[in-house]
Amino acid sequence: MTKRTGRSLPWLFAAPLLTWVVAAAVNSTAFVMGNPPSGLGSATTLVAICAWLVAAWFAGARESTSFLRFAVVFWIAEVAGTPLTFWALNASPGMSATRGGLVLPLCLFALMAPLYGLYALLPMWEPVAQAAAVGIATFAMTMVAYSFGRRSQRLPGSDSL
Amino acid sequence: MTTHIKRLTALAAATLLAVSFAVAPAYAAIGNQGYAVYRDGVLGNYTWHAAIMSLPHWNSGSLPVVQHPGSGWVEYGTWPEFIGGKVYQGTYRPKTAPTSVNRDSFLSMERRLVDEQINYNLLYQVYYNTSTAGTWVDPGEVTSMRCDGVVEYIYEWYGFRVYGSDTYWDVTKASWSGRERHSGNSVTPKSQAQSYLTKITSSLP
Numbered sequence: 445m446t447k448r449t450g451r452s453l454p455w456l457f458a459a460p461l462l463t464w465v466v467a468a469a470v471n472s473t474a475f476v477m478g479n480p481p482s483g484l485g486s487a488t489t490l491v492a493i494c495a496w497l498v499a500a501w502f503a504g505a506r507e508s509t510s511f512l513r514f515a516v517v518f519w520i521a522e523v524a525g526t527p528l529t530f531w532a533l534n535a536s537p538g539m540s541a542t543r544g545g546l547v548l549p550l551c552l553f554a555l556m557a558p559l560y561g562l563y564a565l566l567p568m569w570e571p572v573a574q575a576a577a578v579g580i581a582t583f584a585m586t587m588v589a590y591s592f593g594r595r596s597q598r599l600p601g602s603d604s605l
Numbered sequence: 606m607t608t609h610i611k612r613l614t615a616l617a618a619a620t621l622l623a624v625s626f627a628v629a630p631a632y633a634a635i636g637n638q639g640y641a642v643y644r645d646g647v648l649g650n651y652t653w654h655a656a657i658m659s660l661p662h663w664n665s666g667s668l669p670v671v672q673h674p675g676s677g678w679v680e681y682g683t684w685p686e687f688i689g690g691k692v693y694q695g696t697y698r699p700k701t702a703p704t705s706v707n708r709d710s711f712l713s714m715e716r717r718l719v720d721e722q723i724n725y726n727l728l729y730q731v732y733y734n735t736s737t738a739g740t741w742v743d744p745g746e747v748t749s750m751r752c753d754g755v756v757e758y759i760y761e762w763y764g765f766r767v768y769g770s771d772t773y774w775d776v777t778k779a780s781w782s783g784r785e786r787h788s789g790n791s792v793t794p795k796s797q798a799q800s801y802l803t804k805i806t807s808s809l810p
Contacts, residue, residue, distance in 0.1 A: 480690055545788065552648060
């Protein structure tokens with residue numbers, strides 16, 4: 445068995461990000477207009493979350509600290525950035541399209557739209573809080589998946605990876 | 606004698622004609638036709654969604670509103686399509702109250718916007734080519750618009766000012782600056798309703 449610790453494969457980073465972008469694109473119209481998410485939208489959000497868990501498990505098995513850092517930064521940005529961006533958007537003066545009037549709405553879109561397929565199915569609540577709650581849950585599950593992957597690597601006689 | 610009868614007949618005919626014009630009903634909107642309606646839930650509840658009533662009441666028929674749904678074109682929509690499971694925010698009119706005849710004009714413009722199959726634009730209320738548009742931006746020259754652009758365009762086409770400075774308030778008057786000032790989050794459906802229109806009622810229209 446070859447020991448492969450402390451290294452990350454590019455797909456461990458690419459898969460969660462790619463599925464994140466796809467989920468944002470599929471949920472875009474429903475999120476922007478505030479309509480209920482489509483079945484496809486919910487499915488892509490679920491895939492995006494699962495991609496994080498699978499990547500975290502493999503990263504844990506490889507004891508990839510770079511993926512761990514990446515995940516922590518990403519999810520802190522997601523969970524803290526959503527309410528912060530929403531607050532900034534409401535507090536900022538209105539600006540036209542060429543003077544930055546779309547920067548904060550686009551940030552909010554990037555943070556909230558990918559998870560819209562799931563949190564919009566929750567009982568009616570403040571969407572920002574719903575998105576943050578789903579983000580916290582996904583982050584926690586990602587950390588759990590990472591630790592499971594790491595533990596599987598350390599099991600005596602383990603031949604995983 | 607014959608001439609006298611002819612004159613009397615002509616006079617009677619003219620009177621009849623005048624009376625018929627005077628009592629003929631002008632087309633007039635009823636109920637909430639031509640008023641703007643809003644609901645919340647857009648962009649994570651940052652702003653609202655706007656539409657214009659095409660029927661007198663929300664339950665008068667199957668397609669009571671004209672809206673831009675965010676994909677496809679400006680369209681006649683059902684009430685559930687407009688509400689989208691969110692909370693109704695009220696019925697609004699321009700600050701200068703339109704007459705029912707004015708509101709009937711709004712309805713005709715609604716039809717024209719639907720006929721033109723206009724795409725969606727998240728950045729600009731009303732988008733058009735500034736180099737090819739004439740002095741006024743005709744419905745056929747609009748290439749894309751936002752949901753609050755439908756309200757802004759229809760009201761301002763008929764001179765009912767909604768949002769904008771004294772120079773650039775009319776979104777139907779073609780200019781780069783006018784188009785630009787009605788973009789981004791300088792005006793949103795929520796600010797349009799709350800700051801630049803007058804609320805008629807919070808109840809369902």
